[in-house]
Amino acid sequence: MRLSELSEKSGVKTATIKYYLREGLLHPGRRITATQADYDERHVRRLRLVRALIQVGRLPVATAREVLSHIDDDSLGRTIRLGAALWSLPHGPDPDEEAPETATARAEVERLLDRIGWATSQEIGSLSPTYRALVSSVATLIRLGYPCDIDYLAEQAGLMHQVAVQDLDMMETHPTESEQVEMAVASAVLYEPLLMSLRRMAQEEESARRYGL
Amino acid sequence: MRLSELSEKSGVKTATIKYYLREGLLHPGRRITATQADYDERHVRRLRLVRALIQVGRLPVATAREVLSHIDDDSLGRTIRLGAALWSLPHGPDPDEEAPETATARAEVERLLDRIGWATSQEIGSLSPTYRALVSSVATLIRLGYPCDIDYLAEQAGLMHQVAVQDLDMMETHPTESEQVEMAVASAVLYEPLLMSLRRMAQEEESARRYGL
């Protein structure tokens, strides 16, 4: 398959494909001659994943490249590999260490994690981008004066844990490690908007139930 | 309070505040003279909300303006007003009507909503951006060949409903309608990343529990 065919099949312009090739998001095709390369189905699939990451997940190109490199890298163990891929994903801005509410937020998060008994978080979590993102989110809430009730967060965390159990169950249905890692990335990037859509619909549903239209 | 004071209090440069004024995200201050205006606490608060929408929620300026206009508009009933504000929020790309998987996705979503018995969705939902976003998400999953199990989605939807109940309970703690609508917007924009952080932490936690480190 040549570049123009790849473009047709994927619905992505050749110029854009060239750009992705240049940026290393897409593996170069098998070189046939000095001026021609051969692409296959894997390129089509990869291209779609790239588009999903960039357009649906809104990842910057550089971040997408990093995530993809972890999907490709089979030299690591599953958990590390999964973590590496997930940790490359955007988590919002890092907490501003100088802001006074960051300290408050950190304390709140500690209390929360302590309450719900998540062990991982306290051991390796303070280095994890996820943890930092959580602190950052809480700090933002505090800074803007929005309530950040620990009981509410604990309830939500419990529900999110149930969600995560479902997620991992689904991941386990995939045979290979590569697929599981890719699934985890997809779960983070593609299922997040889906879940949030469900949340908003549930809010509308519940609002109608309580207050009518 | 003058522009420079507003800038100090909010931590936003005067040039940026001027830009927001120009773009209609911030109400103009009370004009004192031909060259001076007076701002108050509401401007500080509004400015923080704007920053939250744009920086945390990554809304385009035009979208933020639209959302804010719904928060300001007290001519509508609560549910409609809430819906209007939430519906202005970004939901990802609209589903591509021409793509074959959109039809499949729509059918899947119908089955799902039927299964979990969300009435609102089926009556007014097909017009709602949230519904369209859901269809778009599902279509993307299908197009990329990721599984989209209806049992899994139904489970997740049930959990999201529990989340929404918590959300509305929290909203009800606010006295005025304006505050409730603002809270709903904040909930969508600020709590979403927080929830997703919790989900990822829960995934890491559960992964460690199942497979060790």
Place this chain on the structure above:
DNA sequence: CCTGTTGGAGAGTTTCACTATCCAATGATT
């Protein structure tokens, strides 16, 4: 052999969110 296409490289374009510069009017200080 000739014409059109291909892959590759670099420069150019667009969009967006700011940001810097000017300007006349003003307020604050001397």
Place this chain on the structure above:
DNA sequence: AATCATTGGATAGTGAAACTCTCCAACAGG
């Protein structure tokens, strides 16, 4: 009252990001 920084407003410029265009030599097909 004289001076001088500041203010609000308008306009143009900046920087990053994601493409997109242009050009070119090397082919491939007829």
